Structures are given as structure tokens and as C-alpha cells.
Amino acid sequence: MSAQKLDLSLYGVLVAAGILVPLLAPAFTSQMAILWLMVLMAVTWDMTGGQMGYNSLGNIAFFGIGMYASAVVQIGIVYDVAEYTAAFGAIKVDFTVEQYWTGLLLGIGFGGVVATVFALIIGPFMLGLRGPYFAIGTLGLAVAVAELVSGWSYVGGGSGISMPVFPGEAASGSQVFYVLLFVLAILAHVVIRAIYKTRFGLAINAIRDDEDKAEAMGIHTTRYKVTAWMVPAFFMGMAGAVFGNMSGFIEPLEVAFPTATFGIFMVAMALLGGKGTVWGPVLGAILFHIVKEVTWTHLLGWQWVALGAIIIINIVYFQQGILGWAQDRWPSLFGVTVDEKTTRTGQAEAAK
Amino acid sequence: MLDNISILLQAPIFAVDLLVQGLLIGGIFVLAAYGLALVWGVMNVKNLAQGDMVILGGYVAYQCTLWGIHPILALPIAFVVLFVLGWGVYATIIRRVVDRDMFTSLLATFGLSLLIQQALNLRFGPEVKIAEAGFGTFDIGDLSIPAIRFVGLGLAAILAICIVLFMRNSRMGQAIRATSQDPRAARVLGINTDQVYAFTYALNAAICGAAGVLVAMIWNIQPFYGLVHSIRAFIIVTAAGLGNLPGVIVAGFGLGVWENYSGFIFGAEFAVAAVVGLLVVVLMVRLFQMYRLRQVVR
Numbered sequence: 001m002s003a004q005k006l007d008l009s010l011y012g013v014l015v016a017a018g019i020l021v022p023l024l025a026p027a028f029t030s031q032m033a034i035l036w037l038m039v040l041m042a043v044t045w046d047m048t049g050g051q052m053g054y055n056s057l058g059n060i061a062f063f064g065i066g067m068y069a070s071a072v073v074q075i076g077i078v079y080d081v082a083e084y085t086a087a088f089g090a091i092k093v094d095f096t097v098e099q100y101w102t103g104l105l106l107g108i109g110f111g112g113v114v115a116t117v118f119a120l121i122i123g124p125f126m127l128g129l130r131g132p133y134f135a136i137g138t139l140g141l142a143v144a145v146a147e148l149v150s151g152w153s154y155v156g157g158g159s160g161i162s163m164p165v166f167p168g169e170a171a172s173g174s175q176v177f178y179v180l181l182f183v184l185a186i187l188a189h190v191v192i193r194a195i196y197k198t199r200f201g202l203a204i205n206a207i208r209d210d211e212d213k214a215e216a217m218g219i220h221t222t223r224y225k226v227t228a229w230m231v232p233a234f235f236m237g238m239a240g241a242v243f244g245n246m247s248g249f250i251e252p253l254e255v256a257f258p259t260a261t262f263g264i265f266m267v268a269m270a271l272l273g274g275k276g277t278v279w280g281p282v283l284g285a286i287l288f289h290i291v292k293e294v295t296w297t298h299l300l301g302w303q304w305v306a307l308g309a310i311i312i313i314n315i316v317y318f319q320q321g322i323l324g325w326a327q328d329r330w331p332s333l334f335g336v337t338v339d340e341k342t343t344r345t346g347q348a349e350a351a352k
Numbered sequence: 353m354l355d356n357i358s359i360l361l362q363a364p365i366f367a368v369d370l371l372v373q374g375l376l377i378g379g380i381f382v383l384a385a386y387g388l389a390l391v392w393g394v395m396n397v398k399n400l401a402q403g404d405m406v407i408l409g410g411y412v413a414y415q416c417t418l419w420g421i422h423p424i425l426a427l428p429i430a431f432v433v434l435f436v437l438g439w440g441v442y443a444t445i446i447r448r449v450v451d452r453d454m455f456t457s458l459l460a461t462f463g464l465s466l467l468i469q470q471a472l473n474l475r476f477g478p479e480v481k482i483a484e485a486g487f488g489t490f491d492i493g494d495l496s497i498p499a500i501r502f503v504g505l506g507l508a509a510i511l512a513i514c515i516v517l518f519m520r521n522s523r524m525g526q527a528i529r530a531t532s533q534d535p536r537a538a539r540v541l542g543i544n545t546d547q548v549y550a551f552t553y554a555l556n557a558a559i560c561g562a563a564g565v566l567v568a569m570i571w572n573i574q575p576f577y578g579l580v581h582s583i584r585a586f587i588i589v590t591a592a593g594l595g596n597l598p599g600v601i602v603a604g605f606g607l608g609v610w611e612n613y614s615g616f617i618f619g620a621e622f623a624v625a626a627v628v629g630l631l632v633v634v635l636m637v638r639l640f641q642m643y644r645l646r647q648v649v650r
């Protein structure tokens with residue numbers, strides 16, 4: 001089976017699962033929505049982390065920025081935002097159906113755009129940092145943004161702000177958000193996979209392998225690096241906007257900028273599946289989400305400890321991830337050509 | 353914000369008060385940052401669980417006060433407990449990431465910090481805790497300063513001197529310094545580098561634990577405060593430059609002062625943001641220094 005056909009059939013499986021599971025088991029709709037969110041996070045993280053080798057611990061900042069941007073837009077087009085905060089008394093003002101939908105679409109768009117613009121502004125500074133400094137710097141960035149938002153009283157500060165209420169039944173509301181996250185996740189994967197096929201993909205791989213040499217070859221590294229940070233930011237911002245509407249109430253530390261949970265999960269998921277591969281993050285996200293939900297049900301109270309342990313075991317003992325391991329084992333299946341002279345068996349053959 | 357600045361200008365005694373308090377707190381930051389500089393310099397491991405080890409030491413002190421032991425006596429207990437724990441962590445986790453790329457160690461220790469946070473949260477709950485030491489306050493002129501801060505600074509200084517003497521004179525200290533210079537040559541000369549690494553990591557954990565006891569006495573502890581302590585240690589080590597002990601001390605005191613002033617000027621809710629903002633600034637400065645270096649090569 002050629003790589004093209006394999007990709008198409010995998011998309012077929014994903015789309016079929018995405019449509020069938022909520023139809024057959026409606027109780028899992030919100031679970032599946034989170035699953036698609038996780039897939040999106042892992043796939044977009046892998047663009048900077050896996051393909052470009054810039055391991056960001058702060059991509060969650062885009063998620064929260066998108067969420068807050070959408071909240072401000074959605075509420076701001078109808079009411080005064082400050083009156084909608086929990087600190088003001090959390091008055092639930094009902095939106096008409098029309099207002100809600102225009103607000104939601106505008107909010108998702110704005111979430112994506114604002115997050116992208118933020119990545120564009122902060123990118124040249126952050127991406128100049130290398131290796132662990134970049135990781136720590138982005139982690140600091142995510143924590144700093146969260147703290148700044150919790151001190152911003154216009155959007156309710158630390159006590160949060162409630163989002164417009166979905167007009168209609170709760171069940172149909174969760175289906176709408178499910179579809180939105182599902183479409184976003186598939187779209188993100190298709191777009192990012194298409195990007196990897198272009199010259200851009202080669203350029204960011206070159207940056208991962210040796211940045212100085214890439215620069216010497218005439219690749220404008222800063223421009224590529226910032227772009228490869230803006231694409232994830234765009235999708236994360238939109239996903240944040242949808243997730244904010246889904247949860248109905250947003251506050252900085254637990255919902256919008258959960259560095260210690262979603263922020264680290266996306267890294268763990270991409271590593272579990274195999275970073276730097278096209279399908280690894282998807283596989284990792286699905287497996288991680290299943291494991292997470294199982295520990296949640298059966299190890300109540302200990303689930304976070306178990307997750308920490310899973311992350312450590314994954315990183316320390318199984319770093320190349322599932323697909324990375326498979327790729328090392330059977331390179332021909334993945335369309336990777338290995339120079340026989342560089343492998344140990346190849347050297348032995350050549351010596352004969 | 354401007355009001356707060358004008359208060360500072362009008363009441364210089366208040367400004368001096370903030371300065372002294374900041375210096376007294378800075379002493380504790382120096383301890384944790386020194387531990388990080390040790391692990392970073394010797395093993396090239398970026399320990400993101402640094403702050404959580406500090407908090408863990410604080411909870412040892414808290415547990416001791418529950419058992420009726422005075423928190424100052426908890427200092428050696430925390431030192432020993434965290435030493436053993438650090439050795440265990442090295443044997444299971446750090447040993448396998450020492451010779452990998454640096455992001456691996458960063459992420460592995462981040463997982464460790466998650467583990468410690470949640471275990472503490474399960475055991476002690478998410479409330480803010482204090483290990484009450486029962487010292488009063490005393491006055492110098494118009495200043496009123498809690499005595500515990502001076503005791504804390506004194507203990508931190510004694511501990512720091514002990515560690516420096518240990519590194520300078522003992523056999524293990526020499527081995528650690530040799531390994532940090534060239535691990536391969538040290539191995540050739542018969543130093544068991546694996547044991548040196550284990551000892552270094554355990555010593556770092558023990559220093560963090562002792563610093564944590566001081567934090568629990570002077571300030572407060574909570575399972576999720578660890579990350580900010582980690583970030584503080586990173587700021588100090590990055591700002592000071594690796595292997596620069598006087599730099600660590602100056603940067604540590606400076607951070608304490610900055611935190612106190614910014615917490616007053618911008619308001620308490622921006623205190624953490626001010627610390628993290630400083631981290632970003634320090635990294636930027638390093639970045640521009642790097643650019644300058646690269647231009648020389650061109």
C-alpha cells in the first residue's frame with residue numbers, strides 16, 4: 001500500500017469513528033469532543049516540537065488567548081463585557097439565537113487571529129532562544145500570560161467570566177461543539193500534513209537537524225520558525241474559542257491556561273505517539289486520552305499521580321514513541337530510505 | 353500603580369523596609385538556585401522539579417510541627433529525608449536521562465514535579481500551610497521586622513558555608529568538581545561518575561529540602577507553589593551564568609528585592625507575573641548577548 005493510500009484510509013477510519021461513535025454512543029459525545037481537542041493539540045504541537053525541534057512548553061498560551069479573545073468578542077458585540085464577569089455577580093444574560101451564532105463564529109475567527117498575531121509578535125524574541133532555554137522561556141510565557149489575565153479585571157480576573165448560554169437543549173449544544181472540534185482537528189491535520197509536503201516542511205526539518213547549517217544554506221530561519229509557530233497558534237486559538245463556549249465558564253488558571261494539565265499533555269501525547277511523524281501525535285493522543293479516562297474512573301484521587309508516572313515512564317524509557325519505534329524497526333514501511341552504510345549490519349556487509 | 357510609587361517616595365522608611373525584607377527572602381532563593389546550578393553544571397540536567405522539592409521540604413517541616421517538633425529541628429530531618437529521596441529519584445529516573453538531550457531531562461523532571469505536586473495535594477490538601485516557629489518581631493529604628501526572617505537568613509548562610517566548605521575540602525566535593533570539568537577524564541582517573549552524579553542530585557534535593565523548611569517557616573507552602581520556585585531558581589542561575597557562585601548570590605538577593613518592590617508597586621496579584629516577566633527579560637538579554645557573539649564570528 002502506498003503512503004498516499006494509507007493516509008487516505010487512515011483519514012477514512014478517523015472520520016468514520018468521529019461520525020459513528022457519537023451516533024452509536026451519545027453518552028460519549030463530550031468525551032470524544034475532548035479527544036478531538038487533544039488530537040488537535042498534539043498535532044499542532046508536533047509542528048514546532050517534533051518537526052522543527054523547538055520544544056515549546058507554552059503552546060497552551062495560544063489556547064487561552066483564543067478563548068479570552070472569543071469571550072470578549074462574543075459578549076462585547078451585545079453587552080458590556082465587565083458586566084458579565086463572576087465578580088460583577090454573574091448575571092446570565094440570554095442571547096437571541098441570531099446573536100449567539102454570529103457571536104460564536106466571530107469569536108472562533110477572532111480567537112484564531114488574535115492568537116496568531118500574538119505568536120507573530122512574541123515569536124522573533126522567543127524563537128531566538130535555543131534548546132532548554134526555549135522550553136523554559138515558553139513555559140514562563142504561558143505562566144506569565146495566565147497571571148496577567150488573572151489580574152485583568154475587565155475580563156473578571158481570577159474569578160472568571162461566563163460565556164453566552166447555548167440557545168436550545170444542552171444535548172444539541174454538546175453535539176455542535178463536538179462537530180466544531182472534530183472538524184477543526186481533521187482540518188488541522190490535513191493542513192499541517194499538506195505543509196510538510198512542501199518546501200516549508202523541508203526547511204523546518206533542516207532547522208531541526210542543524211539550524212546553523214540551514215542558515216548558512218540560505219534559509220531565512222527566523223521567518224520559517226515564526227511561521228511554524230503561527231500555524232499551531234491559529235488552530236490552538238480557534239480550539240480555545242470552541243472549548244471556552246463548550247465549558248460555558250472560563251477562568252484563567254484551570255480552564256484557559258492549564259499549563260500543568262493540557263499544556264504538558266500535548267507534549268506527552270506527541271512523544272507517546274512518536275514526535276516528528278505525521279500520524280504519531282494522533283495515535284498518541286487517542287491512546288493517552290483512553291489511558292487518562294481509564295485512570296480517572298478506576299484510580300479516582302490518584303489519577304494525576306498516575307498521569308505523572310505515565311509521562312515519566314514514556315519520556316525516560318520509551319522516548320522515540322510508538323511510531324518512532326516502528327519507524328526505526330521497519331523503515332521501508334514508512335517510506336524512509338536508510339543509507340545501508342550507516343547501519344551496523346550494512347557496515348558488516350560492506351566489510352565482506 | 354503611580355500612587356504606590358509616590359507612597360514609596362514619600363515614606364522612605366517603607367522603601368527601606370521592603371528592601372530589607374527582600375534581601376532576607378533572597379537568601380533562601382540563593383540556596384535553591386545554588387542546588388540547581390550544581391546539578392546543571394555537573395550533570396547538565398535542567399531540574400524542573402527544583403521548586404517542588406523545596407515545597408516537599410516545607411511539608412516535611414509542617415509534618416514535624418504536627419508531631420510537635422520545632423521547625424528549626426526539622427531542618428536536618430528534611431535534609432536527610434530529601435537526600436534519600438533524591439538518591440532514589442536519581443536511581444530510577446535521572447540516571448537514564450543524564451546523557452540524553454537536555455529537553456528529555458527537562459520534561460522528565462517536569463513529570464516528576466507533577467507527581468510530587470499531586471502526591472502532596474492528596475496527602476495534605478490544597479490549602480496554604482505554615483510551619484509556625486513562634487518568633488516575635490523586633491524593631492530597628494522605625495522598622496519592624498519578624499525575627500524569623502533573620503533566623504532564616506542566618507540558617508541559610510550557615511548551610512551555604514557548610515556546602516561550600518564541603519565542595520572545597522572533601523573527597524566527594526573534589527570528585528564532583530572534577531566530574532563537572534570533564535566527566536570522561538574523571539572516569540579515566542578512577543572516579544565513579546555514576547556515584548558522583550547520584551550524590552550531586554541527592555545533595556541538590558537535600559539543599560532544596562532545607563530551603564523548603566525555611567520557606568515554610570517564613571512564608572507559606574501549598575502543593576502547587578513549586579513551579580514559581582523552580583522559575584525563580586532558573587532566573588537566578590541564568591542571570592548569574594553557569595558556575596558563578598558570587599553571581600548566584602547577587603542575583604538571588606536581587607530577585608528577592610525585585611519581587612518585594614514589584615509586588616508592592618503593581619499589586620500582589622501581579623507578583624508571580626513580575627517574576628516570570630523577569631525570566632523572559634533575562635532570557636532576552638542572554639539572547640542579544642548571543643547575537644553579539646555571533647556577529648563577531650561573521
